[in-house]
Amino acid sequence: MKLEVELKAPADLDEARRKLRELGAVLVVEGEEQLDVYLQHPCRDLALTDEALRLRKRREVASLTYKGPKVGGKCKARLEVEVAVSSFEDALELLKQLGFEQVAVLRKRRTVYEVGGFRVYLDEVEGLGCFMEVESLLEPSSTMSIEEEALRLARLLGARVEEATTKSYLEMFLERWGDVKGGST
Amino acid sequence: MKLEVELKAPADLDEARRKLRELGAVLVVEGEEQLDVYLQHPCRDLALTDEALRLRKRREVASLTYKGPKVGGKCKARLEVEVAVSSFEDALELLKQLGFEQVAVLRKRRTVYEVGGFRVYLDEVEGLGCFMEVESLLEPSSTMSIEEEALRLARLLGARVEEATTKSYLEMFLERWGDVKGGST
Numbered sequence: 521m522k523l524e525v526e527l528k529a530p531a532d533l534d535e536a537r538r539k540l541r542e543l544g545a546v547l548v549v550e551g552e553e554q555l556d557v558y559l560q561h562p563c564r565d566l567a568l569t570d571e572a573l574r575l576r577k578r579r580e581v582a583s584l585t586y587k588g589p590k591v592g593g594k595c596k597a598r599l600e601v602e603v604a605v606s607s608f609e610d611a612l613e614l615l616k617q618l619g620f621e622q623v624a625v626l627r628k629r630r631t632v633y634e635v636g637g638f639r640v641y642l643d644e645v646e647g648l649g650c651f652m653e654v655e656s657l658l659e660p661s662s663t664m665s666i667e668e669e670a671l672r673l674a675r676l677l678g679a680r681v682e683e684a685t686t687k688s689y690l691e692m693f694l695e696r697w698g699d700v701k702g703g704s705t
Numbered sequence: 706m707k708l709e710v711e712l713k714a715p716a717d718l719d720e721a722r723r724k725l726r727e728l729g730a731v732l733v734v735e736g737e738e739q740l741d742v743y744l745q746h747p748c749r750d751l752a753l754t755d756e757a758l759r760l761r762k763r764r765e766v767a768s769l770t771y772k773g774p775k776v777g778g779k780c781k782a783r784l785e786v787e788v789a790v791s792s793f794e795d796a797l798e799l800l801k802q803l804g805f806e807q808v809a810v811l812r813k814r815r816t817v818y819e820v821g822g823f824r825v826y827l828d829e830v831e832g833l834g835c836f837m838e839v840e841s842l843l844e845p846s847s848t849m850s851i852e853e854e855a856l857r858l859a860r861l862l863g864a865r866v867e868e869a870t871t872k873s874y875l876e877m878f879l880e881r882w883g884d885v886k887g888g889s890t
Contacts, residue, residue, distance in 0.1 A: 563748030564804060573803065584790075586799045601799040605769075606789035614771045614786040618758065619749060 527670040528686070531652035531679040533642045537631070539677045545635035554578045556626040557612065558690045562619030572690060573620065575611055582608035590686055626689050638673055648692055652679040712855040713871075716837035716864040718827045722816075724862045730820035739763045741811040742797060743875045747804030757875060758805065760796055767793035775871055809878050823858055833877055837864040 555577040566572055570589040576582065581604065588599030605611040612622075627646040632639060634657065641653040654670040654677075675681050685692070740762045751757055755774040761767065766789065773784030790796040797807075812831040817824060819842070826838040839855040839862075860866050870877070 561803065562746075571802075584799065586802045588802065599802075601795055601802060603795045603799060604791035610786055610788045614769065614788060617756075617771045617773065617784075617786060618746065 526653050526655040527667070527674050527679075527681070527684055528651055528653045529674055529679040529681050529684040531642070531650060531674075531677070533631075533644065533650045533652070535678040536640070536642055536652055540633045540635060540640060543635050543676075545633040545640065547631070548634055548639070549630060549632035552578055552630050552632075554628050554630055555608075556628070556689070557622055558624045558626070559615055559620040560623045562621075567691075567694075572688060573615075574690075575605075575608065575615070577608040582606075582611060584611055587688075624690055624693055626693055628689070636673070638670060640673070640677065643689075645689055645693075647697060648689060651689075652677060654679075711838050711840040712852070712859050712864075712866070712869055713836055713838045714859055714864040714866050714869040716827070716835060716859075716862070718816075718829065718835045718837070720863040721825070721827055721837055725818045725820060725825060728820050728861075730818040730825065732816070733819050733824070734815060734817035737763055737815050737817075739813050739815055740793075741813070741874070742807055743809045743811070744800055744805040745808045747806075752876075752879075757873060758800075759875075760790075760793065760800070762793040767791070767796060769796055772873075809875055811874055811878055813874070821858070823855060825858070825862065828874075830874055830878075832882060833874060836874075837862060839864075 557575045557577075559573045559575065560566060561571075561573065564571075572585075572587040574585045574587070576585065583602055583604050585600060585602040590598045616622075629644040631642040633642070634640070637657050639655045639657055641651075641655070643651045643653065645651060652674060654674045656666045656670060658666065671681060671684075674684070687695075742760045742762075744758045744760065745751060746756075746758065749756075757770075757772040759770045759772070761770065768787055768789050770785060770787040775783045801807075814829045816827040818827070819825070822842050824840045824842055826836075826840070828836045828838065830836060837859060839859045841851045841855060843851065856866060856869075859869070872880075
């Protein structure tokens with residue numbers, strides 16, 4: 521279980537990569553394809569309660585993640601509980617048997633760097649565009665100061681921080697494309 | 706996903722072991738301690754729908770299993786979907802965040818043999834006693850004939866097949882001990 525502190529903003533990913541290299545950032549993941557299936561709860565509207573349940577597939581790894589309601593300002597903090605699961609398909613089937621329904625399927629290509637106590641995600645999200653996420657690697661002792669540092673780093677890397685958003689990709693996706701079941705999964 | 710065909714009956718486990726050895730059965734698991742947490746659905750009474758959701762911990766391994774309604778006679782067939790999860794504690798926390806509630810905690814010691822297309826479980830279940838379960842390793846092409854074979858094998862191994870039950874340990878446990886939350890987990 522962890523409390524996420526992250527900042528998300530639209531960004532030019534080539535510019536960000538260049539600056540990350542200049543800063544001596546460490547490349548952790550290069551261009552990984554991720555498939556995220558978001559699920560609706562059988563008796564609780566997770567959009568209204570600001571929660572999310574996500575089943576993710578990346579390479580041969582699958583994980584199930586619960587995200588609690590967001591708190592905080594430009595940066596976003598929320599409870600997150602995640603477990604790795606042995607099979608994406610079986611986990612999806614198990615959840616469907618329990619009444620969970622697929623509400624959206626998001627595909628993205630993610631590159632990850634680490635620099636100075638932060639993890640920086642460079643995401644190309646199908647149908648939404650390019651974004652940078654800056655996430656603290658530290659336990660948030662003082663969330664506020666970490667938020668300020670994350671903001672400063674994102675600005676340095678050329679993110680359009682004036683367009684920073686606390687919205688999840690799921691919320692952006694549903695706003696732009698509506699409630700698409702994405703039945704192809 | 707699999708369709709379980711299994712027969713469960715009270716048994717003298719020492720006698721069963723002796724006969725299994727005589728039959729040349731292969732010992733697969735010896736005296737493994739298992740902790741099973743059964744969960745109630747936030748908006749569906751799984752006792753009424755004859756479903757079950759179980760989170761199991763054994764040694765360092767954890768798994769989450771959905772069991773569909775039972776069909777069949779003395780033997781029991783039901784849809785089962787299972788995934789391994791990376792952490793018992795995190796999976797339990799994730800499910801609780803989604804509104805699932807712990808209804809019972811079962812502890813048992815399980816020894817497993819395999820013989821002639823069947824897996825034989827010898828279970829000492831805390832608070833319930835000793836049972837033998839005979840489960841087919843084959844895909845059920847003809848469920849009925851496999852049921853008959855399972856019954857014959859169980860009888861041969863000394864199980865009290867006239868007391869065979871299609872009840873799950875959870876059902877037996879709740880009948881005998883009521884709705885115990887087992888909060889010590």
